[in-house]
Amino acid sequence: MRSLDSRPGPRPERSKGSWPHAAMVNRIRELERQLRRMARQVTEAAALLRLSRQAPKAVVGGRGRHHGPAVRARICSLVDEAVARGARIASACQLLGISVRTLQRWRQPWLAEDRRVGAHRPPANRLSEQERLQVLELLHAEPYRGLSPRQLVPRLADQGRYLASESTFYRLLRRERWCRLRTRARHSPEPPKHCWVAERPNQVWSWDISALKGPERGAFLYLYLVVDVFSRRIMGWSIHPEEAAGHASELILRACAENGVEPAGLVLHSDNGRPMRGAALLSTLRHLGIVASFSRPRVPDDNPFSEALFRTLKQRPSYPGQTFASLEEARAWVARFATWYNSEHLHSGIRFVTPDDRHFGREALVMARRRAIYGDAMRSAAARWTGPMRTWLPAGPVRLRAGRSDANPLFSWGARQPG
Structure with a gap:
């Protein structure tokens, strides 16, 4: 055991001349921190400068823009290289025009590809402005006013005219807000045994x-x-x-x-x-x-x-x-x-034949004329037909x-x- 005489005595008082020394130590430490901070900033600036030089066209910013798998992989590799040279992830993403959350999402394997469709471009087989105005004028004409496209298309085929498909007529009506609301028909049940x-x-x-x-x-x-x-x-x-x-x-x-x-x-x-x-x-x-x-x-x-x-x-x-x-x-x-x-x-x-045509056996001739009209239209403008020709066959x-x-x-x- 330690003797009573070996116990430490009271701490000696610090002389008044030691306080300036402590303030100087604190000041030195603060300057060292500022120096390290400036060194990191210089290192980050150099990394970002190198990043901007390596990818002058890699700025992909813009909310909702479409980026393919190659672009995403390229951006991820550039950010990784910049971070390895001393840049922060947030600064590198800001330079490239994306957010950190977007970069994190791109790193997920199941999100490596943008699953959205591409830009909506006008189809090559769309109606010209003159053809569109002709269809709209026809829909407003007195003999056809009030007829649905389901009634109008066969009537035009009987007259030897083809302007557009039935779906195109409906699309133009919807675009011009000329369609009225229609109730959905119930699905007909299976026919009974008798x-x-x-x-x-x-x-x-x-x-x-x-x-x-x-x-x-x-x-x-x-x-x-x-x-x-x-x-x-x-x-x-x-x-x-x-x-x-x-x-x-x-x-x-x-x-x-x-x-x-x-x-x-x-x-x-x-x-x-x-x-x-x-x-x-x-x-x-x-x-x-x-x-x-x-x-x-x-x-x-x-x-x-x-x-x-x-x-x-x-x-x-x-x-x-x-x-x-x-x-x-x-x-x-x-x-x-x-x-x-x-x-x-x-x-x-x-x-879409008249009851007299079906009753007296003329519907086959009517359907044959309609098939001929649509066949000529399909041959004259094949680019506008993306599917098979409409089926013009008599009802069973x-x-x-x-x-x-x-x-x-x-x-x-x-x-x-x-x-």
Whole structure:
């Protein structure tokens, strides 16, 4: 153990002459730090000067610019060399016009390549300004005003004219903000196991009744209308102030006589309304040999062809906005509509031919003319066609769902589908 005499004594007081020495030491240390800082700055300036000389065109700044893999690898190697010579990463990135975070992202293997597409350049096959103005002028022309491009393109093909594709018409409409909002159609369900298949005219007819606003408040006129499912042609119509099965019987008899149709074996489809199941109508159908077909219970869209025809009728621009002044006025208007619909209307469900053309077997000739027009246009301006030519082929058979009928469940013409 240490003796008591070996314990250290009190610290001697520092003389007043030692304080200037301490201040001088601190000053020297501060100057040394400044010297080291200046040396680093000089070293960094030399490294950055060398970097600017090595890559005079490597400034890639600009937010959102596209940089390929070669440019990214070149920038990363230049920054690494500058840092090895004494430059800071932030200073080197600032000189090159990028951020430190961008450099860090470029070093990741899965981000080594810019996954964005290149610059949007105008395609070589775009319409010229004169052609674009011609298309816009056509869309505003009186005969074509209100027609969708789906209707307009086949109509122009029938006239021997080709201006642009259907998608180009829609693109110009969207650019000019001339397209109105349209609801998305529901995906049609799979066809049921039992359905009628119309492979030629006068196999399956569909009929229905729709109310038209009459001359008096609360009074209606009832339009009876028969349409051929295969050709969508209006085969007959009549207007009466009331709903009755007798009126429907007279219409079916007159439609068969005027169109020269042998009624035996004809299928007449309708919904489950009271006039459709009236005793007078069913007795007439059995006498003529017509098969009565009805929609499935509680299925409102099993008679789509008649419903779609009524929708087209009531959305015509010439359809009276308020009411029909009289029964004679309503009959005159429907007569004009039936003539227009059968002979002029290009129906989208049958590849944009008129119901008369399909009913009387002229659709193949119409499609052949359209193919010839598009073939000539494709040969004259091949650079504008990036894909195959539009398919101008006649529509195939038409299926109609059914719930009950007076015929055998194993329908004729192979209408029963395999399960």
